[in-house]
Amino acid sequence: MSYVTCPSPGGASLGVDEPPRSERLRERVSPGTGRVLVVAALQASPHAVSRLRRLARAVARGRGLSAAAEEALAVIVSELATNVVLHSGSADLTMMLQSDDATLTVSVRDRGRWRERPSPRCEEADMDAEFGRGFALVDAYSVDSTVRCSDEGTLVRAVIAL
Template sequence: MIATDVVKCEVPAHSEDCPLQRRAVSAASAAALPSSVPVLRRHARDEARRWDLSEEVQESLTLVVSELVTNVVLHSASPDVTLLLKLGPGVLTVTVRDNGQWSTPAGMGVREDADCFGRGFTLIEAVTTRLTVARTRTGNWVTAELDLPLEVGGRSPTGGAWPAESSLPE
C-alpha cells in the first residue's frame, strides 16, 4: 500500500433524528509514513463533518489524530497505522493502533527545542476527557475520548432544532 492510500470501513450512523444518540464507526489504515499524517487527519475531519459534529470537536479531533499518528511514525517502527473512530452517545472515541514497538529515535532524547517536541500527550489530554495507552508485544493502542457538546449540528439532544434565541422566555 502506498502512503496516500487509505483503506476504510464504515458502519452508518443511526437515529438521525437525535444526533447525540447516533452511533457510527469508521476505520482507516495507511503506511506509517509522514505523508500519512495529513491523509488520516483529513479522513477524520471528513467523517466528523459527515457526522455533523461541531467545529470545536472537529478541531480537537484533528489535533488528536495528528499527534497520535505522528507518534506512530516517529516512535513505533510499525509498517502501518490504523485509525478507528467511534461515534457514540455523547462521546467520540479515537483509537490509533500500530504493530511496532515503542522507542525513541536516536537524537530525540533531551532536545534543546523541547517547545516543539515531546508535548503530544499533554496537548491531547487538554482536549480529551480520557487517554489510555496500551503497549503489547504485538503493538500499541492509544485511545482518546472526546465528549460531545449538547448541541450537535444545531440540534438539541432530543433531535429538534434549538429554539431561536428571540423565542426564549426572559
Template structure:
C-alpha cells in the same frame, strides 16, 4: 514524544485506568496507512471529514484533528511500525478514537523533558490529555493501541 514518558499499563505493575462508560456506537469507521510522514495529514483529513459527515460540531472536529495528529505522529516517529490505523466511533455524545500500530516503541534514554516555550516537540500527549475527557496507551507484544475519548455533547441518561 517517546513512549517512556507515558504511564504505561504493565500486567506486572500497573492496571490501566477503567475505561470510561461506553454506549453502543451509532457510527464506526476506520482507515489505515503506511506509517510515514504522509500518514499524518491523510489520517487527520479522514478523521475530520468523517466527523463532519456525522455532523459533529466544529469545536469537537478541531479537537479530534489535534488528537489524531499527535497520536499518528507518535506512531510514525516512535513505533517502527510499517502501518498505522485510526478507528473512530461516535455514540451520540462521545467520539472515541483509537490509533493502533504494530511496532515496538523505542524507549528514550533521557528523563522526560519539560516542555519549554521555544521547543517545538514534546507536548503531544499533554495536548491530547487537555483535548480529551480520557485517554490511555495500551502496549502489547503486537503493538500499541492508544484510545482517546472526546466529549461532543453532554451525556444524557
C-alpha cells in the same frame, strides 16, 4: 486523565494469538464505545498523518460536530498518527473512529515497540521545543485517554466529549 499499560518483557500482552481478520476490530472495541464510523489502515508515513487528519475532519463535518469537537479530533488524530510515524518503528497504523450520543473515540494501533524514555522529561527545558508535547495535547483535548502496549504493538485511545 491518561492511563498507560506497558507490560514488562515476557509479561502479559495484548492479542498473543492473532484472531481471525473478521474479529480483529472487535478486539479493539470495548462494549459501550459506540458505533464504528470509519476504520483506516495506512502505511506509517508522514503522508498518512495528513490523510488521516483530512479523513477525521470529513467525518466530523459529516456528523455535524461542533467546530471545537472537529478541532479536538483533528489534533488528536494528528498527534497519535505522528507518534506512530516518528517513534514506533511500525510499518503501518490503523485508526478507528467510534461514536455514541455523548462521545467520539479515536483509536490508533501500531505494530511497533514501546520505548521508555531513558530519563524523566524536564518540562521547563522542553517548553521551547518545537515538538515533544503531543500526548499532553491529546490529554488536553480528550476527557479520557489510554495507552496499552505489548510485544505486538501499541493501542492508544482518546475519548472526546461531544
